[in-house]
Amino acid sequence: DTVLTQSPALAVSPGERVSISCRASEGVNSYMHWYQQKPGQQPKLLIYKASNLASGVPARFSGSGSGTDFTLTIDPVEADDTATYFCQQSWNDPTFGGGTKLELK
Amino acid sequence: QVQLQQSGAELAKPGSSVKISCKASGYTFTSYAMHWIKQTTGQALEWTGYIAPGSGGTKYNEKFKGKATLTVDKSSSTAYMQLSSLTPVDTAVYYCARALHGWSFDYWGQGVMVTVSS
Numbered sequence: 001d002t003v004l005t006q007s008p009a010l011a012v013s014p015g016e017r018v019s020i021s022c023r024a025s026e027g028v029n030s031y032m033h034w035y036q037q038k039p040g041q042q043p044k045l046l047i048y049k050a051s052n053l054a055s056g057v058p059a060r061f062s063g064s065g066s067g068t069d070f071t072l073t074i075d076p077v078e079a080d081d082t083a084t085y086f087c088q089q090s091w092n093d094p095t096f097g098g099g100t101k102l103e104l105k
Numbered sequence: 106q107v108q109l110q111q112s113g114a115e116l117a118k119p120g121s122s123v124k125i126s127c128k129a130s131g132y133t134f135t136s137y138a139m140h141w142i143k144q145t146t147g148q149a150l151e152w153t154g155y156i157a158p159g160s161g162g163t164k165y166n167e168k169f170k171g172k173a174t175l176t177v178d179k180s181s182s183t184a185y186m187q188l189s190s191l192t193p194v195d196t197a198v199y200y201c202a203r204a205l206h207g208w209s210f211d212y213w214g215q216g217v218m219v220t221v222s223s
Contacts, residue, residue, distance in 0.1 A: 033209035042200055042216055043150070048209035055211075086150060090208035093166060094140070096150035 002026055004087050004097035013105045017075035020100045022087035024068045031091040032070045034063055037099075038083045046085075047072060079104055107131040109201050109214035116220050117191050124187040125217045127201030134182035135159035138204040141175065141186050144216070145197045155204065156184060191221045 003025040012018045022032065030050040035043035045054040047063035050070060062073045074081055082104050087097040112126040127139065141153040154165035156175040163175050172195070174187040184201055199217050202210035 031207050035210075037148075042213035043210070044213075045209055045211050048205070048211075049207050054209075084148060088150075088209070093164075094152040094208060096152070099148050099150075 002028060002089050002092045002095050004089060004095055006085075006087060006097040006100045008098070009101045009103065011103045011105050012077050014079055015076045017073065018077050018102065020072040020074075020085050020102070022065075022070045022072070022097050024070070024089055026092075027067045028089040028091035030066050031089055032063075032065065033088045033090065034061075034072045035086045035088065036081075036083045037086065043086060074102075077102075077104065107203070107212045109203065109212055111201060111214035111217045114218040114220070116222065119192055119221055119223055121191055122187060122189040123191065123219055124185055125199060125219070127184045127186075127214050129182045129184070129203070132203075134177075135179060138208075139175075139177070139184040140202045140204050140208075140210060141173065142200045142202055142210070142213075143197045144200065153186070153199070158184065188219065191219075193221050195219060196221045 005023045032050050034047040036046050037043040046057050046061050051063045064071050084099040084101045086099045108130045110128045115123045117123050135158045138155045138157050140155040143151045153169045153173050156163045158177045176185045201214040203212040205211040
């Protein structure tokens, strides 16, 4: 399985820029996707294929990377962005990162 | 609008089976693969497998072979996942999700909580 590693938690202030990283145990080309999940809700697609903004997602969200290292950036962060963010690869059978919990100061 | 409506929570005894459903609406059901994803209380997400509704073809995560069985009813645009020989380890929320754009999941059901307890 392709293992995806994310840092467990981040804390930022509203208005700041935050970057959430995801490292794959092997190259996944650009087949990396990002989701936002709030408590009690299903995950929501933010970014597909590394850098493409999903429909209806604010332009404050962006994605970058290829191969094994990927980043989700939120700029500027808003209070409503408090959530857990997951990366997911689909170059091989799909696997997910462990999630990064974003908290606002 | 696209919607995936899943069935209600299940409480099952160890050794039994459950069959959960996912009714799709707002798009052509047979045009998109339907995937199933497990989320445990600790939030870890695991891909279970997928079914191509048009052909009925399936692919499973090796870990879930023999555990999960995916089927569809094209007449009602509904996908099903049966979980068998349940143990407490199967306790989780199970989501159906539509696949798009290189197997990103653009629409998800609301999830079904399956609790396995004696």
